[in-house]
Amino acid sequence: MEYTKNFDIRNGRNLTMLVDFYELTMGNGYLQSSIGNKTAYFDMFFRRVPDGGGYCIMAGVQQIIEYLSTLKFSQEDIEYLRSKHTFSDEFLDYLKNFEFCCDVWAVPEGNPVFPNEPLVTVKGPAIQAQFIETMILLTINHQTLIATKANRICRAAEGRPVMEFGSRRAQGYDGAIYGARAAVIGGCNSTACTIAEQMFGIPAVGxxxxxxxxxxxxxxxxxxxxxxxxxxxxxxxxxxxxxxxxxxxxxxxxxxxxxxxxxxxxxxxxxxxxxxxxxxxxxxxxxxxxxxxxxxxxxxxxxxxxxxxxxxxxxxxxxALGVGERLITAKSEPVFGGVYKLAAVEDDFGNIIPKIKISENEEKITNPGFKKIYRIFDKVENKAIADLITLHDEVINENEPIEIFDPIYTWKKKRIKDYYIKELMVKIFDNGKLVYESPDVMDIKRIVEEETEKMWPEVLRFENPHNYYIDLSKDLWDLKQELLNKYSNNYEE
Amino acid sequence: MEYTKNFDIRNGRNLTMLVDFYELTMGNGYLQSSIGNKTAYFDMFFRRVPDGGGYCIMAGVQQIIEYLSTLKFSQEDIEYLRSKHTFSDEFLDYLKNFEFCCDVWAVPEGNPVFPNEPLVTVKGPAIQAQFIETMILLTINHQTLIATKANRICRAAEGRPVMEFGSRRAQGYDGAIYGARAAVIGGCNSTACTIAEQMFGIPAVGxxxxxxxxxxxxxxxxxxxxxxxxxxxxxxxxxxxxxxxxxxxxxxxxxxxxxxxxxxxxxxxxxxxxxxxxxxxxxxxxxxxxxxxxxxxxxxxxxxxxxxxxxxxxxxxxxALGVGERLITAKSEPVFGGVYKLAAVEDDFGNIIPKIKISENEEKITNPGFKKIYRIFDKVENKAIADLITLHDEVINENEPIEIFDPIYTWKKKRIKDYYIKELMVKIFDNGKLVYESPDVMDIKRIVEEETEKMWPEVLRFENPHNYYIDLSKDLWDLKQELLNKYSNNYEE
Known part of the structure; x- marks a missing residue:
């Protein structure tokens, strides 16, 4: 391909105002209640893999970057918000002079990801970290859904080229455009969506x-x-x-x-x-x-x-196969249920106070605190064994064996030797400044191939795949129990 | 609402290149084969109502208008296409100087619509009428899907206000934005999607x-x-x-x-x-x-x-109710299967030659010719009785009784007196020039309320609704049989 791809097509649009209204009412409230500048930590994660699969394919980070790099309220936006008679002048001034200053970590696109581990973590002033909730969820939910579906379809095709043909049945223009991007990341060879070749350099065919x-x-x-x-x-x-x-x-x-x-x-x-x-x-x-x-x-x-x-x-x-509506809408399960939850907040002295969201439904209880994820690989087989979620300051000494345990059936333990680790999340924004360069789509596609190759076939299986281990470090597990006990004492039956 | 809504937000984007690549290869082929300027007639229609419902709610015409009004290939688009080494210079010149000159008819937004009747008809040079296929399908498929789903949800809510809360789980940014528009058309009172209020004047809440x-x-x-x-x-x-x-x-x-x-x-x-x-x-x-x-x-x-x-x-x-992912993705049935089929082509003398797409699956056989739709209402009850699809030049004399018949069980006839008729499709482009003004979203919402009020409760039912009559005029029925017989003689077993 000689043509140089061009991201400008999208940049005509300012998506700053694509925000749930309650993020604005909360932002205004935080400011009025003097907690707008408290440092908060939010995690984006999902709870189950669509279609009963064993893993998902992370996608959408490049679009998160474009969004966060161009956050800006126009004079028109401010006037519109003023006309709602809901927001204080102080808040409108804050938006007018908005300067993004969060730290953001994300799992790079193309990596297999699993339930309950953070795909994105945001640290920053509550008012800002809350504001970007909708766009982070919308972007990652959509593209991860389609990349995951495409990966299933391409595995079913057993190496035959799969072409993405779904634009006409997509849910909106971006559904077609970013859907084509995610489909190629997940494994498709090409797309019928012409503009997607212009924007992302993925081959258009027809x-x-x-x-x-x-x-x-x-x-x-x-x-x-x-x-x-x-x-x-x-x-x-x-x-x-x-x-x-x-x-x-x-x-x-x-x-x-x-x-x-x-x-x-x-x-x-x-x-x-x-x-x-x-x-x-x-x-x-x-x-x-x-x-x-x-x-x-x-x-x-x-x-x-x-x-x-x-x-x-x-x-x-x-x-070869052309796949349309059932891929571009992920028809068999069209919702990716990613959520964005408060994990911690700093007190006035900079101490990180972990927060937990409890629920009568155990699966909905969140993992508290500022965290990171280590993926542990078997050194001999070069296959992933488990993901270990730890507190942000925990360090693993690769020269020593590591013990992991099931977070529910804690007597189920596994001692691992001969392993190497990879930290799964990378920093993409530091104090609001972009510090990460996103790979090209065709390179992300190769990451998918390489990283799924490192998964055991049992995890890749369509029906009843092996549940890949997502474990908590001892420190994180202890912290979670402590917070659960505290709440259960306060709200016991 | 004091704020003046603003369509400009979207206009930064040129969606001309959101086209299936085969529409370009065909366009180039039409031109090379000297049929690029032959006048073709295409119909957009759907074959079944999602979720087993009795009708759909037409939506998306305003966005079709915005797209067709701004069709334009940039120098960059032309250079990108040239780099594919697929297209003739003649074709690239045609695109460079592209001037939209089709006639377009559409059912105005907010009207109940039914299977197999044209929602949009395009008449124009084959090269152009073919080119706009993807965007017409994508736009109408998406918004009609969501408006129809919202209408079902709001009927279930029995008059209680329903708020659209789904942005974070939508399939892409436009899935959220135009999804919110369609949801309000279908019956929702408000949306959490802030930018949708700016763009369409629909109330944002949270x-x-x-x-x-x-x-x-x-x-x-x-x-x-x-x-x-x-x-x-x-x-x-x-x-x-x-x-x-x-x-x-x-x-x-x-x-x-x-x-x-x-x-x-x-x-x-x-x-x-x-x-x-x-x-x-x-x-x-x-x-x-x-x-x-x-x-x-x-x-x-x-x-x-x-x-x-x-x-x-x-x-x-x-x-009151807030409805999220299951509305914004139409989760229970996320694909609206609208299609865009050739209905006729003019010969060198301006005669309209009807075309039919046959199929072993009877439901997939198209209605040939250049057509229009009359909706027939009972004068006394002010309820819709049937839609009658006719050839474009057929006229109904409302002073005389009209006889309609089932297109499959033709002995099932119904003679109607005391009726009035409405032509369902209106012309929105004449020789490429916009000749229609789209109502505001909140007015379209009122059209939905008024027009569904004119449907018998049996058609509005959730489970096993009455199949509203979609009949063909005698002339159209005869034409269809004639073409079917012709093909069956050519391809008999």
């Missing part, structure tokens, strides 16, 4: 729709015209009328009568309807007999990981 | 999150601080620790000790977790006993039309 065929008097003439315009990249859509009686015979005729005589190599046929298993087997047979065993069969009809596994297990003859 | 409570030493102090900042609009979130043992008693204390003495009227409590039916009943009882029968109970925990109907039928005491 051939013809049924309307091309219908606009010509006959299917043969439509194919003929196409093969004359695109002789060196000729993929023909063969299901407008009847695949086996019309589409395929006409395609073979074009291959023999137009392309070969001119020295061009036919590329493929596409089937967009009907019984994929039966039709692709038949087409493969007929193509092979006609001497076109090198011509690809591409399928593209309401596919997802479940259907792809099904037709492949039945012996469908497929070389 | 109070506090759990983090507000947690940032103070005690729940009581958090409530006290809030009531001092917002004494005249005090809604307290009562489920951070324990609704009945802590949240509600603290709220009542604040009402009695802070608000009433200062002459303010407490406004409400919000419950975001736990057993809604039990908790709201208990809270209502306790509030009433404490003299606060006027204080609203607001609920907001993973709600949709199914849960709302369930808790209300169990006697939950609810005054």
């Amino acid at each position: 051939t013809m729709a049924h309307s091309w065929i219908q606009l010509f008097p006959t299917e043969y003439e439509a194919f003929e015209a196409w093969s004359e315009v695109y002789p060196d990249n000729c993929v023909l859509l063969v299901d407008t009328y009847n695949v086996l009686k019309s589409g395929l015979p006409n395609a073979i005729k074009i291959f023999n009568e137009v392309l070969l005589p001119k020295g061009y190599r036919p590329k493929g046929i596409r089937i967009d309807s009907g019984d994929i298993t039966y039709l692709t087997k038949k087409c493969r047979e007929i193509l092979d007999e006609a001497g076109f065993d090198y011509v690809d069969i591409i399928i593209s009809n309401s596919l997802d990981e479940f259907i792809i596994r099904d037709v492949l297990s039945q012996g469908a003859q497929v070389d | 109070t506090m999150a759990h983090s507000w409570i947690q940032l103070f030493p005690t729940e009581y102090e958090a409530f006290e601080a809030w009531s001092e900042v917002y004494p005249d609009n005090c809604v307290l979130l009562v489920d951070t620790y324990n609704v009945l043992k802590s949240g509600l008693p603290n709220a009542i204390k604040i009402f009695n000790e802070v608000l009433l003495p200062k002459g303010y009227r407490p406004k409400g409590i919000r419950i975001d977790s736990g057993d809604i039916t039990y908790l709201t009943k208990k809270c209502r009882e306790i509030l009433d006993e404490a003299g606060f029968d006027y204080v609203d109970i607001i609920i907001s925990n993973s709600l949709d039309e199914f849960i709302i109907r369930d808790v209300l039928s169990q006697g939950a005491q609810v005054d």
